[in-house]
Amino acid sequence: MSQLSGKQADILDFLKEFLQEKDYPPSIRDIQEGCRISSTSVVDYNLRKLEEKGLIRRDREVSRGIEVLGNKARRAKIIDVPILGSIAAGQPIPVPSSDRFNNDVEDTVTVTEDMIRGRQNVFALRVKGTSMIDDLIDDGDIVFLEPAQAAQDGDRVAVWLKDRGEVTLKRYYLEGNRVRLQPANSTMQPIYTSADNVEIQGRFISSFRPFD
Amino acid sequence: MSQLSGKQADILDFLKEFLQEKDYPPSIRDIQEGCRISSTSVVDYNLRKLEEKGLIRRDREVSRGIEVLGNKARRAKIIDVPILGSIAAGQPIPVPSSDRFNNDVEDTVTVTEDMIRGRQNVFALRVKGTSMIDDLIDDGDIVFLEPAQAAQDGDRVAVWLKDRGEVTLKRYYLEGNRVRLQPANSTMQPIYTSADNVEIQGRFISSFRPFD
């Protein structure tokens, strides 16, 4: 690949930084000032070079029409996932509020779509306590779920066990009118219970363990 | 909160959509056309309303200087974390390549800074196998680490156990010239070993368990 001149690298850095801070691209004169370049024409000249090298795309006839390419991070879609509450033994999952545009939820995690595989209506819960440690879910973990009332065999679901008064996260297998709930830790024993003792509350999408 | 008029809602939707597709905000005339509004002044009028209601911010004296607020997702910083390889029993962690600007790494995860707490030089590893199941790390998990050679007591670190030929992730406690490695699962027993048998390879930042 052809090397970038110092000025071109400067401009590229400036572009990225500017885009990070503001939400719109710089004008040529912004770049001129930011990179201490003497003339707008020099900026234009180098932008053309950058475009030739395929590092940016310019939308002519549009001011500030500069896109930085090859920038996976910029292109990624980001979603605010509401943290609806906590999940703990002895408590059912808080029901996802019916109106989706409920922006009252102050508590959100901002994630890339990679984290939730483009699922819709995903919500998150903080895990309190170690009651799901058999499922490799620790205290403080955040689990991402999508709303679900039913499950296919093998789905990882959050279920409410009526008799125990407990929510847990297990793989679900319907066997006759019994349900087998298989822990993620394969060395642990499954739970067998009657089908009407379990109430499915959501389907597991992914989970995240933050630094403590 | 005061309701939005139909036109204001249209404009707001258009703004978000435009920003999603292009990487720069629309001009007033773009909005005019996109929302089929008769005059630029009407767009201006409604943008002022939206600004009064705190839904957008406008940067005067800058064309296309429109930011959509209340949009935590837009503001979040995103980072491409390189996945340097796999972590498995019997293999040391691949060393983070010395030159950081090594963009040859094709394999990356795109995450928000929430996921790595703003740490620098973070890298990621895929977990192969269930050798770290005691640490609540499953096959297929992705762990985020920062480079480290030493550790403080209580740090969660990835260590190379020379005698076992194995990498594991445990809490680290130096006790005299022995090291206690405490699994995340508190019901499991710690490992005791001599200090020169362990080689610290990275400090745990966070981990992620994708949908399977």
Next chain:
DNA sequence: AAAGTGAGCGAACATCCGTTCGGTGGAGTG
């Protein structure tokens, strides 16, 4: 030495674009 090339310079130009301004019409109010 002459010619060529890449980078830079400053000024001027033509659009692009945000803003302003006078005006219209309908709804509500006394």
Next chain:
DNA sequence: CACTCCACCGAACGGATGTTCGCTCACTTT
């Protein structure tokens, strides 16, 4: 009806912005 308020309209103004043009300078090639 007179008055006010709100949303809207079209045109025009002026600043912001991208682009072009002729020129210079340093360095390399012929």
